[in-house]
Amino acid sequence: MQSTSNYLWLLKDILGQGATASVYKARRKQTGDHNAVKVFNHVSYLRPYEVQMREFDMLRKLNHKNIVKLLAVEEVGSTKQKVLVMEYCAGGSLLNVLEESENAFGLSESEFLIVLQSVVGGMNQLRENGVVHRDIKPGNIMRVVGEDGQSVYKLTDFGAARELEDDEQFMSLYGTEEYLHPDMYERAVLRKPQNKKYGVTVDLWSIGVTFYQTATGSLPFIPYGGPRKNKEMMHKITTEKPEGTIAGVQHRDCGPVEWSKELPITCRLSEGLKFLLVPILANILEADQAKCWGFDQFFAETNDILHRSVIHIFSLQQATVHKVYVHSYNTINVLMDAIFRQTGVPAVEQEFMYEGYYLELDLAQQVHLVPKTTEERPIILVSKEQKAPIGITYKEPDVPTFPPMFDLISDANLAKIVTCAVHQLLRITKSIMKCQDFILRGVYWMLAILKEECRKTLQRAATLNLKLDFCKSTMMRIQKIYGPHSRMNQSDGGDVHMKLQLTVHFLATISQNVQNSQKQLDQIAAQWSNTNDIHHKDSTIGKVEVLLEKVSAIHQQLKKDRMRMKLQYNDEQIHKFEKLNMGIHAKKVLALVREDCEQKYKKLLTCVKDWMRIACDIRKQLRSFGEQCESLHCDLENCEAYLNNMFHQIPLKLEGDQSTTKSTASTVYPDQKCMEMAIRMKQLKQEMEHVTKELQQNNMIIQSLSDGQKPQGV
CATH class of the missing domain: 3.10.20.90 (Phosphatidylinositol 3-kinase Catalytic Subunit; Chain A, domain 1)
Structure with a gap:
């Protein structure tokens, strides 16, 4: 147990350890609240006094939600050993988060954006105060879980920080080699003499490496054997990478480097975010300090991402x-x-x-x-046009097999790789199942919409048929009144008659085609229903989750075995059995994904291709039918107006014809002709009244159908 006047801690409660200090979880004596204390070792006191005091002074003037807060500076007992008391970040570091098996391929998009916002916010506070951190890395970014359950990340460890304006430079060396700017790496790690000076952009290189690792779960530049074992190649990769590349990996000794200008397919970020993020990474992972972005442009581009809305499509x-x-x-x-x-x-x-x-x-x-x-x-x-299905793009992770030989360290390492792979397979399974949900939901909506459009098209055709029947009836009455050999029947009447006959044909064709479309939609609906039942009964996700729990439990056991370093005989046998079981569980997961989930998914993609082709054709037909109905409606309106006009001219024509007949006939048969004329005029008047009544009744029917109401008396 160690303590200051207000805080105490156990040496076993260590949170982190560096070259000059260790961090412990402590409690405040008065309240029992948790805090973190940074206790400096003897090496730290070999530094110049102003360097020792730099971190104290730096933290005192920094106050931001994305920077770990300094609460007090105290001394341990009577030793006068300085202790920094800081807020306790229970979520550990970003490095701890990335080392979790489920994050082996990077953080989720929502969590990555929180990291992006937090680092940008913290770095903006540093630049406003003219501070360069010089040791940005996941291990120096702490996580706190807020009251709303959301993560908040905070910059910490300002032991290497110093005040430096944008146009100033420095020559001292600080940092962690995987995150060091190549110019600093050459001098600090390779021990090559140089007279280069460094500016504030060295922090941008470290941020670029950190962001890449946060997005993918791995470092961007990896020589064969790893950065710590192949230092010359590490420097070569970072300094000779082609312009615009954001990653370079050497897969075999003395082999070529595989360059990449994109984030890997295993990355959990969407294409929309990648499109915005990759140019930022390309311009801050720039070895030439003269070509590297400045902080102003970095803040502008990152804040542009953070201020955008996300539309899910x-x-x-x-x-x-x-x-x-x-x-x-x-x-x-x-x-x-x-x-x-x-x-x-x-x-x-x-x-x-x-x-x-x-x-x-x-x-x-x-x-x-x-x-x-x-x-x-x-x-x-x-x-509106047919598109070929693509589906979810993913890369199946490699699942290693355990060698028969017994090796506690190797087994624990392989167990972690297997666990990470099963986590990724579960994510792939969930993505596939979610995609199937969206497909079935979208097809259901499409069928419902098309069925409704078919119903409306048939209803419109029925309304046009009523209007057509009225026009035909009016035409027949006019022809009857004019007589079969009149000019009405031979000229204009012939054109009207032909148009009405064509309209009859068009409406019959439209109705027949729409009814055929309805049958096709009913067939798709039946297939959809069967597929939907199968999909909702699918239990693949649950099975993979159960196997993942078993794999994770074995992984934890093998980690404990590694800590013991040596096992008794019985424990060793159990270790071997557990190793075999993990391999069996992993194979079951692979079989579930490949032979069950993927096969059903591919079958559904084939179905949706056919369904959407038919739906697309029906949609085009209905759109065409709508245009035809609109044209037919205009034609029938014109026809109706023409016939009504002709009908209203009948009494005038008849009156003129009868007066001529009367003057001629009266000279021969005056009494008889007058009697016949009176009877005929009376009959004509009755017929006109009857036609007018039918006209009014038909107009009422058409109007009521157009309004979607049931007409009275029908």
């Missing part, structure tokens, strides 16, 4: 998940261009569904008016 035909990063003030036009960059679907072909309905978006509308999306509730993108 699922491309139905392609079966791909996307996260689109846009500013909330951007227009829908900008959003659609960003979607095009990720999906290849042109803006003119993009249609959207959300919660079962088509989402109508105005190109001038701002993005913040788009419905809120999440990973579980994305907007469904549907292309």
